[in-house]
Amino acid sequence: MATPNKKKILNDPVYGFITISTELLFDLVEHPYFQRLRRIKQLGLSEYVYPGALHTRFHHALGAMHLMGQAMSTLQSKGHTINSDECEAAQIAILLHDIGHGPFSHVLESCLLDNVPHEEISLLLMHDLNQQFDGALSLAIRMFDGTYERPFFHQLISSQLDMDRMDYLNRDGYYTGVAEGAIGAERIIKMLDLVDDKLVVEAKGILSVENFLNARRLMYWQVYLHKTSICAESMLIQILRRARFLIRQAGAEPVFAPEPFRIFLQESVTLADFQTNQLYISAFTHLDDFDVWFCIKQWALHTDAVLSTLCQMLLDRKLFKIMLSAEPFAGELLLELENQLRRMGLPDDMISYFLVEGQATNAAYMPSEDHISIKLKTGRVIDIADASDLSNIQVLTNIVRRYYVCWAKELTLIDTSVNQ
Structure with missing residues (x-):
């Protein structure tokens, strides 16, 4: 041969x-x-x-x-x-060097894992490969x-x-x-x-x-x-945040996720967990963007109004609006945006999913x-x-800092329970 x-x-x-x-x-x-x-x-x-x-x-x-x-x-x-x-x-x-990146690379790096930089996972995977290739x-x-x-x-x-x-x-x-x-x-x-x-x-x-x-x-x-990327990424992070909340909440309707993905939604996985338990390495190396997108399509049909609405908005590119500033935003502005969301019928415990603050830095x-x-x-x-x-x-x-606030300027919560 x-x-x-x-x-x-x-x-x-x-x-x-x-x-x-x-x-x-x-x-x-x-x-x-x-x-x-x-x-x-x-x-x-x-x-x-x-x-x-x-x-x-x-x-x-x-x-x-x-x-x-x-x-x-x-x-x-x-x-x-x-x-x-x-x-x-x-x-x-x-x-x-990038073999330790998870789904959506930097976007979900701090969302899926508990303060574990992708470089550390890359190093762990390189050590794993080194064993597989006899020290090469x-x-x-x-x-x-x-x-x-x-x-x-x-x-x-x-x-x-x-x-x-x-x-x-x-x-x-x-x-x-x-x-x-x-x-x-x-x-x-x-x-x-x-x-x-x-x-x-x-x-x-x-x-x-x-x-x-x-x-x-x-x-x-x-x-x-880019400001539109920041909006889309903020929505994705809130989707994962809501899914994690529901998965961890006793008595809530089940949230679909493939088992490798579910592990990282259910648990707060640290670098020490990766270093001591091969389960997490195995699960992580089975994750990619497709897992997240498949779940987003499934979650758009979930009975939880926050999860289904965010997922459908992202799928349809109905993105948050964004405001940028060289200085932190005044409390009065944030209060006004909260009141806008309330007037659209959003309960107080859901506002944080549709109103996101943050800052971007560039040097x-x-x-x-x-x-x-x-x-x-x-x-x-x-x-x-x-x-x-x-x-x-x-x-x-x-170091240049830009503060941002993004929010759902137009919002109608999806009630999928009527179709269940």
């Missing part, structure tokens, strides 16, 4: 051809943990704003792996010793968690100029049609270099980095924190976390904020 060819070439709309360069990378792509990412959209509910935003975490992870391969080639071409095991491990680490992922894990002695590998995986951000800005801009997402990733990668095993950018790449930072700021306001560059370092022609290394002649680079370090 012929040995299957595991060195594949894939056609990607953003980069053209992407190569899966080793058998281990191929086997990881084929693994059910990674294939699940096909069923998790990259941008959650952004398709409610940008109809083309239908790409998945699967696309993104492959793109980031491709960029990592380019970065390895660039650094090797500049005389830095990076062996084949390190190249493969770096690609594995970035390929699996050990080096990749060290790069991912920052314990490998060559720090630039971790910087390429997770920093303010990493392969993750380079891919999602380009990819999200492509699929949404927002031209500001185009960042010239190939040029930035060609400008990468190392000083004392730490990542730097050659001085002639300053303009590309400036464009990258500006693109990130614009993409956050135009795509990731394109945070030098306090880690630096984007520029290597001058003299060999001196300085921060991009000091190297750039654009005054707005310093401005990009400021």
